[in-house]
Amino acid sequence: MKESEQQHIFDTWLRQYKALLFKVVRAYAFTEFDRDDLFQEITIQVWHSIPKFRHESAASTWLYRVSLNTAMRWSMKEKKHTDGRESIEGLPSAHPLLLQEQATHNDEKLAWLYAEIALLSEVERSLTLLLLDGFSYKEMADMVGLTETNIGVKIHRIKKHLTTQSKKYEHYGV
Numbered sequence: 442m443k444e445s446e447q448q449h450i451f452d453t454w455l456r457q458y459k460a461l462l463f464k465v466v467r468a469y470a471f472t473e474f475d476r477d478d479l480f481q482e483i484t485i486q487v488w489h490s491i492p493k494f495r496h497e498s499a500a501s502t503w504l505y506r507v508s509l510n511t512a513m514r515w516s517m518k519e520k521k522h523t524d525g526r527e528s529i530e531g532l533p534s535a536h537p538l539l540l541q542e543q544a545t546h547n548d549e550k551l552a553w554l555y556a557e558i559a560l561l562s563e564v565e566r567s568l569t570l571l572l573l574d575g576f577s578y579k580e581m582a583d584m585v586g587l588t589e590t591n592i593g594v595k596i597h598r599i600k601k602h603l604t605t606q607s608k609k610y611e612h613y614g615v
Contacts, residue, residue: 442492450491455484458504461574462487465505468558468566469512479515486511498583502576506584509567516563557606565599572596 455462462483470479490507494500558569564585571581578589578596585592 447488447491450494451488454487454491454500454504458501461501461504462508464570464574465508465512467555468570469516471559475519479512482515483508483511498580502580502584505571505574505576509570509584513563513567553607553610554603557603561599561602565595568592568595569599572599 462480466476466479466483470476486507487504490503494503558566561569564587567585568581571584576584578592581587581592582589587595
């Protein structure tokens with residue numbers, strides 16, 4: 442594959458699927474600095490994965506898989522690096538952020554949902570994001586590497602958990 446062709450695909454995918462990438466970033470990174478880091482990590486992986494894309498699935502499915510796998514690896518790596526270290530939250534940025542969340546009104550329900558998703562395990566977070574984007578159990582199974590039955594059980598438990606949690610947080614209007 443020529444680099445110009447790879448660049449065209451990369452630019453197109455970033456333009457079309459920026460929201461998808463941001464959902465993954467937001468679910469796995471909690472500070473502005475971490476979001477920037479993870480977004481960079483994901484885009485690097487997307488760039489490297491383009492020649493490996495065999496068109497056996499939709500580009501969005503492929504990008505989800507690359508993004509989720511990258512986010513899970515990044516998350517594990519970050520946990521190792523931040524154990525016992527001081528947080529960099531609030532320090533001035535030495536460079537402009539690559540990823541800027543669109544300025545929108547503050548939706549308390551959405552904030553609550555992302556806060557709850559952040560508390561889930563890595564796999565549960567991935568499944569929740571995929572479910573919210575309307576992927577079938579089969580597609581999720583292919584992306585995450587679990588059986589459809591296992592996906593169904595996990596999603597049932599996630600929904601039950603979120604329903605229970607939503608009853609505790611009435612101030613969010615959930």
